[in-house]
Amino acid sequence: MDFRLKVFRTVAEQLSFTKAAKILFVSQPAVTKHINELEKHFGKALFNRHGNTISLTNEGEICLDYANKILSLYESLDREFIELDGNLPSKITLAASTTIAQYILPSLLSKFKSVHPEINVSLINQNSERIEALVLAKKTDLGLVEGNTNNPLLHYEPFLKDEIVLTCRASYRKFKSSELMLEDLLTLPIILREQGSGTRIVIEKAIEAKSLNLQNFNIQMELGSTESIKNYLLYSDSFAFLSIHSIARELKDRSLTIVDIKGLEILRTFQFVGLHGNYNPTSEWMKNYLINHYNLME
Numbered sequence: 001m002d003f004r005l006k007v008f009r010t011v012a013e014q015l016s017f018t019k020a021a022k023i024l025f026v027s028q029p030a031v032t033k034h035i036n037e038l039e040k041h042f043g044k045a046l047f048n049r050h051g052n053t054i055s056l057t058n059e060g061e062i063c064l065d066y067a068n069k070i071l072s073l074y075e076s077l078d079r080e081f082i083e084l085d086g087n088l089p090s091k092i093t094l095a096a097s098t099t100i101a102q103y104i105l106p107s108l109l110s111k112f113k114s115v116h117p118e119i120n121v122s123l124i125n126q127n128s129e130r131i132e133a134l135v136l137a138k139k140t141d142l143g144l145v146e147g148n149t150n151n152p153l154l155h156y157e158p159f160l161k162d163e164i165v166l167t168c169r170a171s172y173r174k175f176k177s178s179e180l181m182l183e184d185l186l187t188l189p190i191i192l193r194e195q196g197s198g199t200r201i202v203i204e205k206a207i208e209a210k211s212l213n214l215q216n217f218n219i220q221m222e223l224g225s226t227e228s229i230k231n232y233l234l235y236s237d238s239f240a241f242l243s244i245h246s247i248a249r250e251l252k253d254r255s256l257t258i259v260d261i262k263g264l265e266i267l268r269t270f271q272f273v274g275l276h277g278n279y280n281p282t283s284e285w286m287k288n289y290l291i292n293h294y295n296l297m298e
Contacts, residue, residue: 002074005067007034008046012064015054022161038063075292089282091120095140097198098226099162099243100270101125105144108293128198135273142283143273146198146243157272157287160294164202164266167247168239170257179260182210189220191229191240199226203241206266230256241266 010020011031021028039046046060056064096105101123109121124134128145132154135143144159166180180188185207192214193200204214220238223229226246233240234255250256272287274280 002071004034004038005070007031008038009064009067009071011035011047011054012056012060012067015056017054089119089141091122092142092282092286093122093124093140094142094144094286095124095126095131095134096144097128097131097146098125098193099146099199099246100144100159102226103243103245103248104160104270104294105290108290111293112289127194127196128201129196132273135275138275138278141280142286145271145273146202146268153276155274155276157274159270159272159291162268162270163244164199164206164241164268165244165247166239166259166261167233167242167250167256168237168259169234170254172237172257179262181262182212182264185212185261186216186218188218189236189238190217191220191232191238192222193226193229194222194224199241199243202266202268206264210264 007020007024007026010023011017014020014023017028017031017035021031024031035046042059042063044059044063045057046063047054048057094105102125105123109123113119113121124131124140126134131140131143131145132151134140135154136151145156146162150156166185192203207214221232223232226242229240229242230247230250232238239259244258247256251258272283274283
């Protein structure tokens with residue numbers, strides 16, 4: 001019932017079955033089934049259906065109020081048991097690849113420290129390949145990676161969705177159209193992340209799926225951080241594939257712009273990574289915190 005209430009709350013907050021499914025990493029039919037079962041259980045319609053849009057009924061508003069209270073109690077109970085058992089860690093070490101460490105975790109960790117000021121948090125920022133090596137060496141409580149890698153010694157769980165987009169400085173006017181063809185990529189001056197970068201691995205696979213090869217691209221330079229690439233773009237006529245999370249501020253202030261490529265969409269999932277068969281209460285607790293609070297921020 002607690003997960004069903006979480007599904008209901010997410011749908012109520014997003015007012016969309018599709019968005020709720022993406023946030024919860026379940027299928028849309030599964031979300032619909034949970035809502036239908038909840039409505040059947042209470043004998044009340046919780047949502048008004050208006051074609052492609054939905055809204056809460058009066059009963060739905062009441063249910064949302066209680067769902068928030070119940071789920072908050074669950075979180076308090078988990079926290080209480082951890083504290084009673086003396087399992088609240090004094091230090092947590094996280095290892096995250098660049099995009100996650102720079103653009104996702106800071107706001108979440110700031111919130112975490114306000115709730116748990118007594119816990120010392122250490123964040124290691126490396127590329128995905130090195131993060132996996134740290135997890136294998138047991139030098140971090142929790143790893144977070146960007147690439148779609150599949151090391152048989154490691155266990156992967158989804159964290160959140162991301163899209164990699166082609167971007168350049170907004171004042172660059174070489175192309176009249178905002179959409180390019182796939183073959184145009186071969187002529188563009190491209191800036192890439194270094195070998196081993198999770199972002200680069202995803203780009204390579206997406207390009208190969210379109211029968212293209214990065215070796216045939218006009219690679220101008222390889223840089224070791226997303227910030228370096230963004231700053232380079234601002235002073236050049238180059239292009240780069242970057243996470244949409246990493247350029248949110250630049251899109252808002254219109255210093256960078258997205259260039260659409262017809263027929264090319266690069267999607268990925270940021271993932272938690274841990275050792276197979278190695279249960280770590282600290283990592284599980286932190287994992288749940290990050291998932292729940294990121295969804296609240298969204």
